Amino acid sequence: MSFSTSEENYIKAIYHLQKADGVVTTNELAAQLATKAASVTDMLKKLKAKKLLHYEKYQGFNLSTEGKKIALGIVRKHRLWEFFLVEKLQMGWDEVHEIAEELEHINSPLLIEKLDAYLDHPKFDPHGDPIPDVHGKMASNRQINLIDLETGTPSEVCAVGSQSTELLELLRHRNISIGTRIEVKKRFTFDHSLEVKINNKTSFTVSQQLAQTLFVKPL
Amino acid sequence: MSFSTSEENYIKAIYHLQKADGVVTTNELAAQLATKAASVTDMLKKLKAKKLLHYEKYQGFNLSTEGKKIALGIVRKHRLWEFFLVEKLQMGWDEVHEIAEELEHINSPLLIEKLDAYLDHPKFDPHGDPIPDVHGKMASNRQINLIDLETGTPSEVCAVGSQSTELLELLRHRNISIGTRIEVKKRFTFDHSLEVKINNKTSFTVSQQLAQTLFVKPL
């Protein structure tokens, strides 16, 4: 079965709102989609009829197992395209979201598998969010971008936003790899660079660009 | 101004049907779009109101200057995406059309300029059709794929479907470049390879894959 762009947007929005297994309300969803509550109610009936969500009048709603599967497929497409736009087309990570919102509705499993392979099966998108695999599985890490790590919080490098040789060369030179302990010592607002200490030993400066491609898990 | 997917499909179909400056008829267009004549009439009124075509009841129609500009923009997107799918994602040139039909409606001038640059400003898509530039200009060559060239017709190499180093290496080795005279001597149906003669001198065999990336202009 295949879904309209509108249906897909509702499914994705519910997915993001229901975090874990919470229940979503009509007004919440209407706000998220910049639409009216009445429109949401109409769509809920349709999605319920298609067995994509659990919904009883006035009681809130959340995605069924099938609905979650659909949502993860859309999230997968969105994040793979974002990765492509930043990594291959050199777009800024702040200007790719809207374009990915359109690309995510292109319907071709073959295309997405080819794209995934071409990008070398990335695990995280440029914002650090994990990319679900074909079966909907993804890294559940509560990871954040190094640039967003609070000063003084010990943490561990858990992902890199790119596989480019240039980046890997720099990381090797700095002795940074997955699992390396890292802590922000000081931030310079002028150029958004950071002074970090790794493995409680070596200290050095990290550029904004590098900090944006490194993902860490606070310990 | 921006257009719906449906409007864009009508504009593109009219563009392809009106070849040069011919007039298109309602039934023709209905057949092309697999829709009914009545639906076409409805849309024609809308497009006329938007000044995208010249249309008088019962008299046929064709694109206005503005309409052609829109059409060329869509054709540009379609062919750039096809090039991307074949060249980068390694898809077969027979399986990319439908996907490009969806991708061509993504609306982001920045995206298309970035994609064009990433692909190294290709002049022809994988089927040998010229790709319009940002201003709608394109090679007007009546060129065809080498694989479609009739046996015994002298012709001239006028484009290559890719800029990959692997291809360029092979072409240098074979002494083939833009302007080289080429003629098909024999075809082998088993593997679709061709025996060709270049510059009326050297003969050798050309694989199906190579023949599909070479474009020639019959003399």
Place this chain on the structure above:
DNA sequence: AAAATAATTTAGATTTGTCTAAATTATATT
């Protein structure tokens, strides 16, 4: 627990793009 307020749903209308069936216009045939 009743009244007031907030959230949600229903009813009915609108827009876009489509359709069928009927009416109109153009073209071809005799």
Place this chain on the structure above:
DNA sequence: AATATAATTTAGACAAATCTAAATTATTTT
């Protein structure tokens, strides 16, 4: 030139997705 046929347009209906305004249900307040 009149008639038959083919092409096109009009009229009216329908589905999807949205909206406003009114009605209903839930929640909060006193």
